[in-house]
Amino acid sequence: MFDFFRKKNKRASKALVLNPNAKTTLGGINYPFVKKALKEEDLSAFISIFDYLCSTDTQVSSEIYKRKSALSSLPLVCTSEDKNQEQFLTSLIAKHSFRRFLFDCSSSIAYGFSAFILEWSKSGDFIFPCPKLIPHSYIQEEKGELFIYNAGEKIYLKDRNDVWVIYHPTDSGELLKSSLMHKICVIASLKQAVISKNMIFFDSLSIPPLIIKSEAMSEQESAKEILESALELRSNGVALFAQNDIVELLNGNVDKGSFLDFIRYCDECISKVITGQVLAGNSTLNGTQALGKVHENIMRGIQEHDAMLLGESVFALMELTLSLNFTSVANFTFGFDINTEIDEKTQSEVYLNLTSMGYEIPIEHLEKTFKIKGLKKAETKEPNHSLSPNLEANKLRPSLPLDKLKLPAPAILDSLISESESFEEVYEKILEGFSAKVLEALEEELMKYLANAQIKGAFNEA
Numbered sequence: 001m002f003d004f005f006r007k008k009n010k011r012a013s014k015a016l017v018l019n020p021n022a023k024t025t026l027g028g029i030n031y032p033f034v035k036k037a038l039k040e041e042d043l044s045a046f047i048s049i050f051d052y053l054c055s056t057d058t059q060v061s062s063e064i065y066k067r068k069s070a071l072s073s074l075p076l077v078c079t080s081e082d083k084n085q086e087q088f089l090t091s092l093i094a095k096h097s098f099r100r101f102l103f104d105c106s107s108s109i110a111y112g113f114s115a116f117i118l119e120w121s122k123s124g125d126f127i128f129p130c131p132k133l134i135p136h137s138y139i140q141e142e143k144g145e146l147f148i149y150n151a152g153e154k155i156y157l158k159d160r161n162d163v164w165v166i167y168h169p170t171d172s173g174e175l176l177k178s179s180l181m182h183k184i185c186v187i188a189s190l191k192q193a194v195i196s197k198n199m200i201f202f203d204s205l206s207i208p209p210l211i212i213k214s215e216a217m218s219e220q221e222s223a224k225e226i227l228e229s230a231l232e233l234r235s236n237g238v239a240l241f242a243q244n245d246i247v248e249l250l251n252g253n254v255d256k257g258s259f260l261d262f263i264r265y266c267d268e269c270i271s272k273v274i275t276g277q278v279l280a281g282n283s284t285l286n287g288t289q290a291l292g293k294v295h296e297n298i299m300r301g302i303q304e305h306d307a308m309l310l311g312e313s314v315f316a317l318m319e320l321t322l323s324l325n326f327t328s329v330a331n332f333t334f335g336f337d338i339n340t341e342i343d344e345k346t347q348s349e350v351y352l353n354l355t356s357m358g359y360e361i362p363i364e365h366l367e368k369t370f371k372i373k374g375l376k377k378a379e380t381k382e383p384n385h386s387l388s389p390n391l392e393a394n395k396l397r398p399s400l401p402l403d404k405l406k407l408p409a410p411a412i413l414d415s416l417i418s419e420s421e422s423f424e425e426v427y428e429k430i431l432e433g434f435s436a437k438v439l440e441a442l443e444e445e446l447m448k449y450l451a452n453a454q455i456k457g458a459f460n461e462a
Contacts, residue, residue, distance in 0.1 A: 018134065023135060023137035026048045029053075033049075041176055043175070046179075047181070050181040060184060063270060063274040067275055071306045075336070076336060080332035081332070088322070088326075102310070105313070112168060113167045113175065114168075115146065116131035118161075127324050131317075168306070183273045194259075195263065198259050214226060307335070
């Protein structure tokens with residue numbers, strides 16, 4: 001769909017000038033108008049209906065904004081085999097205007113497409129794109145081709161080198177039927193029709209009719225004065241009957257509860273269509289923690305779909321930008337980082353299990369998966385034995401005569417104590433002169449000596 005980027009021999013075209021009188025706007029909608037648009041498959045009519053719904057229906061506008069903002073706020077990942085080109089791409093996506101451009105691109109989620117006028121700006125030695133969104137209300141369709149009116153002339157977008165069009169279908173089929181707004185307009189317009197009819201109904205019954213029973217029925221002048229006085233008090237119907245007449249007031253069978261339930265049902269359907277989940281809207285009747293997890297997974301899948309389609313479209317524009325700034329375009333990648341912390345944790349556990357099984361995972365694969373440049377394995381350090389540095393030496397060098405090593409533990413301690421000035425010195429000699437196998441027995445005997453010394457000292461003090 002970006003073949004026009006490579007059309008070199010086309011004659012120069014006049015600049016596009018959008019005439020405000022060429023766009024289609026609506027001040028209100030009704031269901032017959034929607035039925036007509038459905039029957040005729042009128043793209044411009046659906047765009048007008050959808051624009052009106054976005055400005056008047058908070059359910060539609062909030063859910064659409066939720067999906068657009070979730071996509072345009074994702075982290076961006078861009079790499080290139082050429083370091084200079086990678087630095088250029090990094091500076092391009094770091095611009096504040098680039099995020100706004102992505103948000104404008106995300107409007108294609110609802111309409112199924114978005115069109116931009118390609119403009120360029122120069123900063124230093126480089127040329128940067130400055131695409132300007134063409135409001136969808138200017139765009140019409142004829143035989144499957146998009147066009148706008150420019151100075152009274154039909155300008156087909158596919159024939160313009162200075163127009164960039166992206167497509168974002170949410171279903172298979174033709175442009176209109178594959179768009180999200182096609183489904184939204186049907187549900188939301190039905191909701192609007194029910195609201196308008198019920199408001200008229202409730203307005204009519206908000207003040208019950210006034211029934212007057214009077215003997216003045218026989219006198220025309222008196223009856224007329226009574227009716228005029230009653231009409232001044234009440235805004236709705238007034239009737240005058242004789243005292244003996246039987247009058248019954250008929251009640252409507254539509255109540256406020258049923259009306260609100262239907263509106264809530266429509267809002268839930270709109271949320272399902274846009275974000276694929278009920279909990280995205282104002283319904284909390286089915287909101288359990290398990291159900292919320294399911295909805296979260298569904299939303300993540302929709303987000304991955306949006307990121308994949310938009311990333312492919314923006315990739316072509318960035319490729320064109322690189323061709324205008326460099327003699328040859330090196331291989332590069334561009335996309336949205338759709339990995340969440342939960343996903344990365346799961347992937348880490350999988351890689352950890354693989355390495356524990358003896359498999360080696362290439363560093364390049366880990367860099368691509370976790371999107372971390374310069375990933376390398378940390379150097380392993382020798383374990384620190386500073387707390388007991390002489391334990392390893394115990395196995396290598398006994399410092400006591402062999403005849404003492406053959407003695408029982410009490411005799412060995414007697415010999416060590418007689419040769420030492422403190423228990424600390426005895427402990428150091430034990431660590432230096434004996435293997436780990438006999439340390440435990442010697443330590444127990446030494447603790448007995450210490451306990452006896454403390455008891456004896458306590459008696460002497462007493």
